[in-house]
Amino acid sequence: METLWFCLVAFLLAGYVVLDGFDLGCGVAHLLIARTDAERQSVLRAIGPVWDGNEVWLLAAGGTLYFAFPALYAGAFSGFYLPLMIVLWLLILRGISIEFRNHIRSLVWQPLWDVVFASSSGLLAIFFGAALGNVVRGVPLDGQGEFFLPLWTDFTAGPNAGILDWYTVLVAVAALCAVTLHGALWLGLKAPGKLEARARRLASVVWWPTLATVIAITFASFHIQPHLRASFEAHPWFDVFPLIAVLGLAAVQVLNTRRRTLGAFLGSCVFLLGMLASVAAGLFPYVLPATGDPRLGLTVFNSAAPHYGLQVGLYWFIPGMLLTFGYFTYTYRSFTGKVE
């Protein structure tokens, strides 16, 4: 039951990364490829009807994590206090920059919100990447399942590491590249004319640093988290997840150069899902490893809610998510094709 809920929470988080990933990426690409006000409006229209719903996946993942793994929610959220608060501020700035931008027509109003939108999107990608890096590296959990990390210390990934050390910064850069690639591919699919061409060019350029950083974090992760190596050695079939990620990333470049924009975007989805599945499988049963004594790490089993709550949760979660698939199919279907 605990493992099932671990898969469901991982599924919601993966849904968040794939869906909000592209609109964060559109934010990063915004100032890079959209030059005129009309082009910038096109970028916003390409995410307009869906970004808000995409962000709900984060809320749903948070809520589900809260009731299924309360000890993890409590420990991780209070330990990552400062970066989470900064994420909240960035989400606020990003949300209002999308909503407020088109209310007033002025030569100072739109450029201001464009810069806020682009920088908050980029910083969010960086912070989410750093968060993932922290989960893989582990945190100094005490016997109560609690910890507190400063934003940075000396940037070594040693026992006194902060949120940002060389490893988590590397993961953050990889996340920024991957999200930019994902967003550029979405714009390749949705944006018209010149903007589409520029989006596809950005995707084929940013593909290379994505590849380089992904290779780097793969090696670094095995170095920094011994449990990963142990799991992949114990379960050779786990290799299928990184393989899927590699195939997805390769398909992105092949299909993007052949102007198969939908295929390239789906390749990027597969790439992101493969990467996340590799991490989830490699860390299992840990959900938040400890940097000191490994026995202090939070696992699926020692952080889960009691059985009854998990059981009864299934009765509403499954119908609820089926309804959600219905809404998303409806909204995305009525939003096919290019924006003007």
Next chain:
Amino acid sequence: MDALTLHRLHFAFTITFHYLFPQLTMGLALLILVLKTMGLRTGNEHYHHAARFWAKIFAVNFAMGVVTGIPMEFQFGTNWSRFSKAAGGVIGQTLAMEGVFSFFLESSFLGVFLYGEKRLSPKAHWFAAFLVFLGSWLSGFFIIATDAWMQHPTGYVLGPHGEIVLSNFAALFTNPWLFWQYAHNMTGSVVTASFVMASTGAFYLLTKSHEEYGRTFVRTGVIAGVISTTLMAFPTGDGQAKNIALHQPPTLAAMEGLFHTENGAPLAILGQPDVEHQRLDNPLVLPNALSFLTYQRWHAEVRGLDAFAPERWPDNIPLLYYSYHIMIGLGTILSGVMVLGALALGLGRLYTLRPLLWLVMLMAPFPYIATTAGWITAEVGRQPWLIYGVMRTATGASARVSAGNTLFTLIGFMGIYTVLAMLFLLLIYREVEEGPEHAV
């Protein structure tokens, strides 16, 4: 300030600011649905146009509600981790259900409602408005279910290490506290929306602009307002008070400033509680009225604070007393204004009686203050418990988050929210000034 006080201020500040927006959108979703229904029934384009104008106001408020709402869910973990670890298995259920059942629904169909009118048939567009209304009212339901559990916990057992284990899922929704609190809160959101709509209409009539819409807005606002302000007092406010009398008797005594147990307790209208000397200074009271309102008997015994051990007393009695009296006082005034409006409407004078239009226009901020005071009453009244009778507030905060870090993020939120509030008022003023004719 110590870390606990800062954690409390952090949550109090962010939730107070957040709830300024959903209290309008939930009520407004209902009023927009009323306008859409009128449009569908009469075939008059005027109502669809009016609905489009309010949809724009709704969208700005909704965005503010979303961006200030995400920090609320996060703060359970960041600032209240001991509470979350102990009770997450229970209240996480209702919070996760809010995400799955209402946020997905609301966010999906708000886009359809705002941008889909040209593509959809009038009936389908009405249905999108209905789904937005349903999503927002469901969201309120799950949040109130969460708060009701903290006010009056049900459906749990205590584990061997003091952990709180869910034992009866259905009991979360049959909680007697939930019904009246939900009814009272949602009626309150209709009060806010009614005043905002009526006040905007009065502004148009007084400035002689968009007068056709001004009349619709004043009329709709006054009719919805006279119904909702009445329901606010009876039965919902009365039901809520009886719940407090039954389940949180020290809170009732503190709200009323009743320090000593009395047969035939008076109802304090004015006065300042002096906790040091356990008396109400400068009292203006209605004799025996509190006994009657609580137990329907003029000489019933109402327990004062002296009937309870001081560690069961709410920890800020003056704040509780004032917020409760501000809520009741403003509620009475708001109800009176709406009754006057309804009388004028009945006499056919509503659109021309300028002093009344001035009064209605200037009333717009007060339902917000009354609602905020009501929530302060509920949450300060719950103290010193985080989960009433089960967990003390002092034991719920994150132990590893220091006072300095908490103050840093509190200041950060204060700065961001100040800027947000200014931008919000600017945009709303511009939308109102531009008027419904420009709503596309």
